[in-house]
Amino acid sequence: MGGMRQAHHPRPDEIGLIDVLGALNDPIRVxxxxVLADGRERGWGELRAPVAKSTLSHHLRVLRDAGVTRTRQEGTRCFVELRRDDLDARFPGLLDAVLGAARGDDVGGHVGLNGG
Structure with missing residues (x-):
């Protein structure tokens, strides 16, 4: 990776409930x-949100730092995926409850995929 700093991801046992809930307290992050709940890894450029790229980057960093997502860098491109297995193991049912409530209330419905 030629000098590029790898992002820190908390180990599964380091993922804290307050950190996860704090990361999920914003409609953009929800x-x-x-979007990531389909289990597919997405390039940052595929993600569409009504915010500046720098703000989107901030939201993705908050999710990563809380252990909600995993980020992978490949050259100049960054990819992100939901850490569903880690979250389900640590807090069974939490992610499904959040996703169900978010769909029901249409929280974060304005976030999507480019071209989708």
Missing amino acids: GLVR
Whole structure:
């Protein structure tokens, strides 16, 4: 990776409930989790949100730092995926409850995929 700094991801046992809930207290971040809930890894450029790229980057960093997502860098491109297995193991049912409530209330529905 030629000098590029790898992002820190908390180990599964380091993922804290307050950190996860704090990361999910924003509609943009809930929307990003909804998009990533299909289990596919997405390039940052595929994600569409009504915010500046720098703000989107901030939201993705908050999710990663809380252990909600995993980020992978490949050259100049960054990819992100939901850490569903880790979250389900640590807090059974939490993610499904959040996703169900978000769909029901349409929280984060304005976040999606480019071209989709």
